[in-house]
Amino acid sequence: MLSCKEAAALVSESLDRKLPLGQRIALRMHLLFCRFCRRFSRQVLFLRGTADRVRGEKEGEEPPVSDSLSAEAKEKIEQALKTHSESKSKP
């Protein structure tokens, strides 16, 4: 029988690769009897759901982060863009 620590580690791993059959069965057995590991398993799936949302930002919504560039950095970038586009845009 897996310990909770082992089971939780497998729960995490199962998000990254397909577990071998033996481990899959052992994990399923453990989850059948252990509601804490069942909860953890739902929680990591929730995390995956948040990540899907963050990834979904590509089209449409903003990344769910409120930080923005510092004024100096923006200035620096504007400046760099300006000089480079001027020196480049000559045919």
Next chain:
Amino acid sequence: MSIIDPSKGKGETLNPENWGKDYADYLFRYALVRLRDRQGAEDVVQETFLAALKGKDQFKGLSSERTWLVGILKHKMMDYFRKPSRELPVSGLITSEDPPEEFFDLNGKWQVKPSSWGDSPMDALEKKEFWKTFEACMSVLPGRLAQIFALREFEGLKNEEICNLFNVSTTNLNVMLFRSRMRLARCLETNWFGKKAKGE
């Protein structure tokens, strides 16, 4: 070279003059979530714009300007991770040899038992406040763990790719992913779900 590209139909053109204004913040946030390093994120955004300027003839207008820039940004972020000279953000040096965290006791039993997050935890994703909490939880992860979590979950890199990038073994990576998930889950539980749904 100003060849008219017939695929450039839908008016998708590049306006570098406006990049700073239109996309700098967006790209910066995109990078910051993943790199967890302000300076690094700023540099990467700047490099992205410069590379985009250089390569602007390659823009086919098949995607939006922003999507195209994000594509370049992704490359620049990978370069960032590859740079061996780069210093990690504070507390970045986490390895699987670090002191074990107190999630389990010596017998492998839960030390702090996960609690229920209610029937519809996904509702949280619609709330602005939730994302603040999420961000805060990401920010207390040690730098390396946060980067690895972000590359795996936000960028969708495969485990082998991350192992190569950071030169860590699969076993180490598994441990680090496990820890980052565990910490994030505990943090959200305490700071979001615990506050919402008292009880159990």
